Amino acid sequence: MTVPDDSEVRDPGALRASMVRALRDQDAITSERVAAAFATVPRHRFAPGAPLELAYDLHSTVPVKKDEHGLDISVMSAAHLQGVMLEQADIRAGMKVLEIGSGGYNAALVQELVGGEGAVTTVDIDRDVIDRARRCLDDAGYGQVRTVLADGESGVPDGAPYDRIIVTVAAWDIPAPWIGGLTGNGRLVVPLTVRCTTRSIAFDRDGEGLLSRSYRLARFVPMQGEGAPKEExxxxxxxxxxxxxxxxxxxxxxxxxxxxxxxxxxxxxxxxxxxxxxxxxxxxxxxxxxxxxxxxxxxxxxxxxxxxxxxxxxxxxxxxxxxxxxxxxxxxxxxxxxxxxxxxxxxxxxxxxxxxxxxxxxxxxHRRRGTATIRYLPGPAASPLPQVTVPKRHGVVAVTWH
Ligand SMILES: C[S@@+](CC[C@H](N)C(=O)[O-])C[C@H]1O[C@@H](n2cnc3c(N)ncnc32)[C@H](O)[C@@H]1O
Structure with missing residues (x-):
């Protein structure tokens, strides 16, 4: 755990400042905009009941809900991963953003990034989670974030197209409404599981499909509902x-x-x-x-x-x-x-x-960082493709190395 000086422990403001410094040191945050959002949103208000040190630890998740076997089905994601994904998303003032998988904290960060002219919608499949997110958002002063109870597999058509869609749950595939729900030059950031390993991939819309801009290893709870990973x-x-x-x-x-x-x-x-x-x-x-x-x-x-x-x-x-x-x-x-x-x-x-x-x-x-280009091609594969391909339910993941 990254724990600041003893003198600072218990003061949420000091813990937050220390978290932002460490996230910058570790290159999870690389822009002033994302740093300012993390410095502003009171993370501990989205983790009521959790120890402050846990809420502000860079690499720890905070449990929100477990299933009948004691496995996490909802957590507040680790700050480090949230920083990486928000940088991948490159969110600008005035944008319309959809988050799939709620908790409240990440949606509040996004609201800071889009500002008063932008709009944030967050959707979760679990009523307990979305009710809790609503309470935390209101309590922390983010009443303008829209919360929706639904299976995010279908996107949230009411509000589309979005400039950005950020998925914060491990997805085995990319359903059509996520691509169709983006603006023509929109970006989807999704923790996509390919061959049993999950990477957060920033995809730009590329005609009917998607083209990767960056990818980073990531761990998330698996998707529930229609998109659950039945193939594993x-x-x-x-x-x-x-x-x-x-x-x-x-x-x-x-x-x-x-x-x-x-x-x-x-x-x-x-x-x-x-x-x-x-x-x-x-x-x-x-x-x-x-x-x-x-x-x-x-x-x-x-x-x-x-x-x-x-x-x-x-x-x-x-x-x-x-x-x-x-x-x-x-x-x-x-x-x-x-x-x-x-x-x-x-x-x-x-x-x-x-x-x-x-x-x-x-x-x-290929012994360099970022040498893979990942495409998502919806629909049945046009055969034969010149790349390495992985068939999915709704399309094909195609990868080339340079
Ligand atoms: C890691 S948590 C989200 C963390 C959150 N974004 C935050 O601010 O820290 C993942 C969430 O995805 C939700 N989820 C799982 N399957 C879903 C689906 N099909 N549609 C929408 N939400 C889903 C879970 O209920 C869980 O709350």
């Missing part, structure tokens, strides 16, 4: 080891893949640098011919069966009876890390070859 599957290979995919073409035979793990491991080093993990991951997950995500518990990693790269999930190449995933080791010559592959099963050699080739190709051609 997770299979347990054994206690503490699971594979996850959302690609219908990928078969996950838990028994055969679990057997593979008991076979001796093949380790291949690529000779290529391991850097910019989020950029590399995007490249790998979209270019592996049959991709899943391997997750392992700490116990299993400590037992030596699975590498630490799987603790947070790692792109994995699977066949019917074999798996290969990324690892790394220190590179004594350069001081950084070298990437490599661990493979198990009868096809370990072939999978490791394919994986190592991708590691080398990325390091050779």
């Amino acid at each position: 599957r997770k299979v347990l290979l054994r206690d503490g080891v699971a594979l996850q995919t959302d690609d219908v073409r990928v078969r996950l035979d838990a028994e055969a893949l679990n057997r593979a793990l008991d076979e001796p491991r093949l380790v291949r080093w690529s000779g290529a640098a391991y850097e910019l993990p989020d950029e590399l991951e995007l490249y790998l997950t979209l270019n592996l011919s049959s991709a899943a995500r391997l997750h392992s518990s700490k116990d299993v990693v400590e037992s030596g069966l699975v590498e630490a790269s799987a603790l947070l999930g790692v792109p994995t190449l699977v066949s019917e009876d074999s798996i290969a995933y990324r690892t790394r080791r220190e590179n004594e010559n350069t001081g950084g890390f070298e990437s490599g592959v661990v493979a198990h099963g009868p096809q370990a050699e072939a999978l490791a070859d394919q994986y190592v080739e991708l590691l080398r190709r990325w390091a050779r051609n």
